[in-house]
Amino acid sequence: xxxxxxxxxxxxxxxxxxxxxxxxxxxxxxxxxxxxxxxxxxxxxxxxxxxxxxxxxxxxxxxxxxxxxxxxxxxxxxxxxxxxxxxxxxxxxxxxxxxxxxxxxxxxxxxxxxxxxxxxxxxxxxxxxxxxxxxxxxxxxxxxxxxxxxxxxxxxxxxxxxxxxxxxxxxxxxxxxxxxxxxxxxxxxxxxxxxxxxxxxxxxxxxxxxxxxxxxxxxxxxxxxxxxxxxxxxxxxxxxxxxxxxxxxxxxxxxxxxxxxxxxxxxxxxxxxxxxxxxxxxxxxxxxxxxxxxxxxxxxxxxxxxxxxxxxxxxxxxxxxxxxxxxxxxxxxxxxxxxxxxxxxxxxxxxxxxxxxxxxxxxxxxxxxxxxxxxxxxxxxxxxxxxxxxxxxxxxxxxxxxxxxxxxxxxxxxxxxxxxxxxxxxxxxxxxxxxxxxxxxxxxxxxxxxxxxxxxxxxxxxxxxxxxxxxxxxx
Numbered sequence: 400x401x402x403x404x405x406x407x408x409x410x411x412x413x414x415x416x417x418x419x420x421x422x423x424x425x426x427x428x429x430x431x432x433x434x435x436x437x438x439x440x441x442x443x444x445x446x447x448x449x450x451x452x453x454x455x456x457x458x459x460x461x462x463x464x465x466x467x468x469x470x471x472x473x474x475x476x477x478x479x480x481x482x483x484x485x486x487x488x489x490x491x492x493x494x495x496x497x498x499x500x501x502x503x504x505x506x507x508x509x510x511x512x513x514x515x516x517x518x519x520x521x522x523x524x525x526x527x528x529x530x531x532x533x534x535x536x537x538x539x540x541x542x543x544x545x546x547x548x549x550x551x552x553x554x555x556x557x558x559x560x561x562x563x564x565x566x567x568x569x570x571x572x573x574x575x576x577x578x579x580x581x582x583x584x585x586x587x588x589x590x591x592x593x594x595x596x597x598x599x600x601x602x603x604x605x606x607x608x609x610x611x612x613x614x615x616x617x618x619x620x621x622x623x624x625x626x627x628x629x630x631x632x633x634x635x636x637x638x639x640x641x642x643x644x645x646x647x648x649x650x651x652x653x654x655x656x657x658x659x660x661x662x663x664x665x666x667x668x669x670x671x672x673x674x675x676x677x678x679x680x681x682x683x684x685x686x687x688x689x690x691x692x693x694x695x696x697x698x699x700x701x702x703x704x705x706x707x708x709x710x711x712x713x714x715x716x717x718x719x720x721x722x723x724x725x726x727x728x729x730x731x732x733x734x735x736x737x738x739x740x741x742x743x744x745x746x747x748x749x750x751x752x753x754x755x756x757x758x759x760x761x762x763x764x765x766x767x768x769x770x771x772x773x774x775x776x777x778x779x780x781x782x783x784x785x786x787x788x789x790x791x792x793x794x795x796x797x798x799x800x801x802x803x804x805x806x807x808x809x810x811x812x813x814x815x816x817x818x819x820x821x822x823x824x825x826x827x828x829x830x831x832x833x834x835x836x837x838x839x840x841x842x843x844x845x846x847x848x849x850x851x852x853x854x855x856x857x858x859x860x861x862x863x864x865x866x867x868x869x870x871x872x873x874x
Contacts (some may be wrong), residue, residue, distance in 0.1 A: 406543050412788075436803075478691050484695075507674055511692075518548065520656055520675060521549040526550075527550025530585050532555075532574045533553050534555075538595045552583065571588070593748050598746070609639075610642060610655065625662065629721075629749060630721065656682060739823075753782070755796055773822075774796075783796060
């Protein structure tokens with residue numbers, strides 16, 4: 400299993416990372432390198448966390464102020480997690496959702512990042528060969544997280560750009576019935592809200608529809624909410640936790656599960672903090688046993704318990720992070736508009752869903768990958784092609800823009816604009832050449848037809864000439 404292809408590293412999504420790793424951009428040492436725009440990291444607000452950590456040395460057992468906690472923390476190994484960590488995490492999950500939902504610290508289960516959280520839920524909720532339905536486009540890592548070791552299948556709920564890739568009940572029903580007709584048992588629906596890669600949020604009615612559908616068909620609903628704290632514009636974020644409390648009171652809570660992480664909202668993927676939050680007692684118990692394989696360092700738990708428990712700092716961080724994300728999003732999308740490139744309207748996340756359908760030579764997945772390779776080789780930019788996100792419409796690309804400083808962002812935008820302009824010039828040149836070729840061919844055909852006409856009309860003209868014997872005899 401470990402030696403096979405189930406990890407998914409042979410996809411174009413990870414191939415772009417490899418192109419960056421072989422020739423990484425650096426503003427001083429390698430300005431000709433590839434800029435990484437395929438990795439969803441939030442580096443815009445790390446300075447705020449750094450400042451907090453300097454002001455709170457007691458949050459670390461490796462300082463004089465925190466050394467008194469060294470023995471307790473260094474020896475702690477209960478896989479339930481530090482009580483203060485679970486309490487602070489539950490509090491923050493409520494705060495980041497506007498205090499519109501309550502979370503029980505006894506239902507907080509640790510995992511090694513969101514990857515571990517998704518795999519844990521897959522093991523808890525489905526058997527090998529059973530399936531989760533997932534709206535397209537969706538995060539490529541789910542193929543690894545949910546399927547690689549658990550044997551669970553992911554089947555698409557087809558969404559389309561005609562309605563901004565929104566999830567409809569008709570699409571859910573079609574995917575569900577299609578799976579059943581193929582003999583595949585559906586055990587759950589998996590969504591990301593906010594969406595990765597779309598950068599949009601699901602509305603209240605859609606979430607209520609999904610919760611109701613899950614209850615009616617006795618399938619689980621897993622909501623990956625790892626970008627919940629990265630919403631930077633209207634509409635306001637709505638969590639499934641809020642919906643089942645206020646909008647779908649008849650939904651069976653035993654079927655509702657949330658995956659969360661601090662990797663995206665805080666830019667802390669190296670801390671490897673993932674959370675499974677389930678309303679189902681059996682799932683909580685099972686997930687907690689499985690968390691033995693992906694525990695979070697007790698030192699990390701202590702640090703985060705103190706930081707997440709600082710409600711005033713958390714409020715300030717979320718406000719400032721949203722402001723910076725909004726500014727970066729506007730900078731990027733307005734820069735694309737200068738060369739006529741649009742993006743799906745987004746209000747969350749660390750990326751934009753860029754529309755390059757007009758640059759494809761034809762509307763195929765092969766043409767999309769051809770364009771993507773050109774962006775990497777000529778533009779020196781690693782963006783992620785929509786096909787790697789299982790998007791059924793070629794020409795869409797996810798572009799991450801929160802994982803770099805302002806200087807690198809400026810270089811990236813300049814490269815994108817240059818690549819688009821060069822492509823537009825080449826396309827215009829090709830069109831002019833095609834037009835000239837068509838005109839030349841038309842002239843050739845016209846000349847040939849004229850010659851044929853002349854050849855056919857000359858004998859008749861000779862016969863009708865006054866000097867023709869036939870004309871002379873008739874006269």
